Amino acid sequence: xxxxxxxxxxxxxxxxxxxxxxxxxxxxxxxxxxxxxxxxxxxxxxxxxxxxxxxxxxxxxxxxxxxxxxxxxxxxxxxxxxxxxxxxxxxxxxxxxxxxxxxxxxxxxxxxxxxxxxxxxxxxxxxxxxxxxxxxxxxxxxxxxxxxxxxxxxxxxxxxxxxxxxxxxxxxxxxxxxxxxxxxxxxxxxxxxxxxxxxxxxxxxxxxxxxxxxxxxxxxxxxxxxxxxxxxxxxxxxxxxxxxxxxxxxxxxxxxxxxxxxxxxxxxxxxxxxxxxxxxxxxxxxxxxxxxxxxxxxxxxxxxxxxxxxxxxxxxxxxxxxxxxxxxxxxxxxxxxxxxxxxxxxxxxxxxxxxxxxxxxxxxxxxxxxxxxxxxxxxxxxxxxxxxxxxxxxxxxxxxxxxxxxxxxxxxxxxxxxxxxxxxxxxxxxxxxxxxxxxxxxxxxxxxxxxxxxxxxxxxxxxxxxxxxxxxxxxxxxxxxxxxxxxxxxxxxxxxxxxxxxxxxxxxxxxxxxxxxxxxxxxxxxxxxxxxxxxxxxxxxxxxxxxxxxxxxxxxxxxxxxxxxxxxxxxxxxxxxxxxxxxxxxxxxxxxxxxxxxxxxxxxxxxxxxxxxxxxxxxxxxxxxxxxxxxxxxxxxxxxxxxxxxxxxxxxxxxxxxxxxxxxxxxxxxxxxxxxxxxxxxxxxxxxxxxxxxxxxxxxxxxxxxxxxxxxxxxxxxxxxxxxxxxxxx
Numbered sequence: 025x026x027x028x029x030x031x032x033x034x035x036x037x038x039x040x041x042x043x044x045x046x047x048x049x050x051x052x053x054x055x056x057x058x059x060x061x062x063x064x065x066x067x068x069x070x071x072x073x074x075x076x077x078x079x080x081x082x083x084x085x086x087x088x089x090x091x092x093x094x095x096x097x098x099x100x101x102x103x104x105x106x107x108x109x110x111x112x113x114x115x116x117x118x119x120x121x122x123x124x125x126x127x128x129x130x131x132x133x134x135x136x137x138x139x140x141x142x143x144x145x146x147x148x149x150x151x152x153x154x155x156x157x158x159x160x161x162x163x164x165x166x167x168x169x170x171x172x173x174x175x176x177x178x179x180x181x182x183x184x185x186x187x188x189x190x191x192x193x194x195x196x197x198x199x200x201x202x203x204x205x206x207x208x209x210x211x212x213x214x215x216x217x218x219x220x221x222x223x224x225x226x227x228x229x230x231x232x233x234x235x236x237x238x239x240x241x242x243x244x245x246x247x248x249x250x251x252x253x254x255x256x257x258x259x260x261x262x263x264x265x266x267x268x269x270x271x272x273x274x275x276x277x278x279x280x281x282x283x284x285x286x287x288x289x290x291x292x293x294x295x296x297x298x299x300x301x302x303x304x305x306x307x308x309x310x311x312x313x314x315x316x317x318x319x320x321x322x323x324x325x326x327x328x329x330x331x332x333x334x335x336x337x338x339x340x341x342x343x344x345x346x347x348x349x350x351x352x353x354x355x356x357x358x359x360x361x362x363x364x365x366x367x368x369x370x371x372x373x374x375x376x377x378x379x380x381x382x383x384x385x386x387x388x389x390x391x392x393x394x395x396x397x398x399x400x401x402x403x404x405x406x407x408x409x410x411x412x413x414x415x416x417x418x419x420x421x422x423x424x425x426x427x428x429x430x431x432x433x434x435x436x437x438x439x440x441x442x443x444x445x446x447x448x449x450x451x452x453x454x455x456x457x458x459x460x461x462x463x464x465x466x467x468x469x470x471x472x473x474x475x476x477x478x479x480x481x482x483x484x485x486x487x488x489x490x491x492x493x494x495x496x497x498x499x500x501x502x503x504x505x506x507x508x509x510x511x512x513x514x515x516x517x518x519x520x521x522x523x524x525x526x527x528x529x530x531x532x533x534x535x536x537x538x539x540x541x542x543x544x545x546x547x548x549x550x551x552x553x554x555x556x557x558x559x560x561x562x563x564x565x566x567x568x569x570x571x572x573x574x575x576x577x578x579x580x581x582x583x584x585x586x587x588x589x590x591x592x593x594x595x596x597x598x599x600x601x602x603x604x605x606x607x608x609x610x611x612x613x614x615x616x617x618x619x620x621x622x623x624x625x626x627x628x629x630x631x632x633x634x635x636x637x638x639x640x641x642x643x644x645x646x647x648x649x650x651x652x653x654x655x656x657x658x659x660x661x662x663x664x665x666x667x668x669x670x671x672x673x674x675x676x677x678x679x680x681x682x683x684x685x686x687x688x689x690x691x692x693x694x695x696x697x698x699x700x701x702x703x704x705x706x707x708x709x710x711x712x713x714x715x716x717x718x719x720x721x722x723x724x725x726x727x728x729x730x731x732x733x734x735x736x737x738x739x740x741x742x743x744x745x746x747x748x749x750x751x752x753x754x
Contacts, residue, residue: 093217131216
């Protein structure tokens with residue numbers, strides 16, 4: 025025997041190892057195509073629903089218009105002029121990006137949004153009038169007074185529609201807003217930019233205004249001091265008759281003049297530092313942010329404003345008991361602590377600068393006093409005159425310097441506004457930006473495909489029915505002896521050759537695929553054991569209606585057509601049907617033989633053209649079929665049948681509902697399990713196979729019955745085919 029034939033025979037021999045219920049891993053493209061074609065109506069329905077839904081959405085969806093305003097926020101373009109170098113706010117390149125991001129957060133703060141609300145009268149404009157709190161309690165016409173709930177809801181709705189972004193690598197900021205009203209879509213970005221610029225100017229000028237107010241008070245004192253110094257100088261000249269002194273020849277006078285100039289500058293610096301210290305003593309972060317160098321305090325302030333706005337929205341939406349509020353409160357506490365720490369640092373720095381300036385002034389004043397005494401000793405009259413004159417001049421110079429710085433502050437404020445430059449105002453457009461009809465329809469198309477295919481794959485994975493022979497071999501791990509296609513109902517109900525009600529393709533339609541399937545079963549069972557071919561063969565199934573009786577009849581006739589003496593016995597003593605297939609009475613039968621009321625020679629031969637084919641019906645219904653079939657008389661009867669016939673075929677009861685066939689399965693030379701495609705379930709067949717394996721029955725293999733050959737060849741399969749149930753043709 026060749027090696028190929030040996031491998032084929034070994035594959036046909038029974039494998040009593042426990043079959044696995046695990047499905048094979050992976051899903052091939054062929055399987056996917058098969059599943060999709062199988063459930064093509066489901067896939068097509070889902071696809072059409074998704075596509076129709078996307079088209080309906082594209083037609084009915086509210087058109088959205090978008091306004092875009094562009095502005096340039098460049099911190100490096102801001103003026104460095106201020107009250108002094110201490111107040112300089114020029115930022116380096118490393119700080120420009122963070123400063124722009126800070127300004128973007130400020131632009132979306134509640135204070136700026138409230139300015140937009142008032143500027144555009146939003147409480148009286150759609151779609152904000154349709155908000156829940158406004159429908160419940162409308163704002164009176166001409167009034168902007170809103171409740172806290174209305175303010176929170178309006179700010180949230182407005183803020184959600186505003187998108188602020190910066191172009192990567194630039195300081196160009198885009199402000200976008202979408203609305204169903206094209207006028208409102210363009211008005212909101214413009215109003216937001218204008219409100220932001222107004223607030224920036226008001227906040228940045230607040231600190232300068234406080235310093236300017238302090239300087240105004242100092243200037244009033246200096247004006248009085250300058251007037252008093254001039255009066256003293258005039259009185260000294262009058263009393264001492266001093267007309268002029270040659271100061272160019274006196275070294276002490278030159279030194280006193282230099283010290284006086286230095287002391288005047290130190291005094292001016294001390295006054296500025298003192299003014300800053302007075303402002304810093306308020307510990308107001310908003311003011312200190314405009315006076316201090318760097319962007320640390322400004323960043324902390326922006327984070328505080330943003331976090332406080334988020335906390336108020338969460339509190340308004342979920343209430344004070346919402347767990348996230350505790351985390352946000354803790355973050356606010358940390359921010360407040362950092363802001364306080366930063367303000368304390370600024371205060372300490374201003375204080376140190378003030379003390380340093382005061383110390384420098386005191387040192388210069390002490391040196392000046394020493395030179396003053398020396399000057400008195402040299403020329404009391406000339407020195408006194410020079411001092412009075414320089415005192416008057418220095419006081420007047422200090423007053424002029426402070427007045428210049430005060431005017432410079434106003435100019436600096438005007439120059440600072442150049443940090444923000446509007447590039448484009450939002451303009452009203454006639455073309456909506458949403459919905460994008462082609463994109464929506466394309467999305468619906470692809471979504472329909474994926475959903476349809478996914479649903480088909482899901483349903484197929486949940487389907488436990490066996491539909492092809494490959495599933496038996498791959499999942500149940502038992503050999504397939506034969507594949508019998510669906511038998512057409514067009515075959516004659518009553519065979520002319522057999523004069524029976526059985527569907528007999530092996531006899532009536534020998535060229536059919538079904539007849540070939542039964543002949544293949546005959547050949548495979550014969551080849552499964554050439555040395556000891558099976559003679560007592562039991563044909564069963566896991567449940568009723570799976571085609572075991574039809575298989576038993578056609579298999580027995582195919583053996584008889586080859587000249588073998590064949591006996592077909594109906595061992596289903598509960599619901600035997602073989603007598604109805606051949607128009608025979610239900611008695612006498614097997615039970616009659618076992619009771620001695622029927623002789624072997626009297627067993628009927630229902631097919632006239634096959635006198636070597638005998639059929640033994642079930643006979644009278646037994647009270648305990650399991651006991652009858654497991655009796656010694658039954659075993660002795662089977663031994664006698666084997667001696668008289670070449671093959672004895674047992675059409676048994678189903679394995680799972682009743683235990684009648686187990687004793688016969690153990691006794692039989694071969695057990696053939698029938699599986700009906702599209703009806704038999706994997707778990708049920710698996711239970712039957714495991715039961716046979718536990719009994720150590722000689723399971724030769726499985727016959728897959730009623731198969732749609734398109735499934736078998738991985739194309740597609742149709743719906744459920746008609747087939748007689750267990751009470752009819754099985």
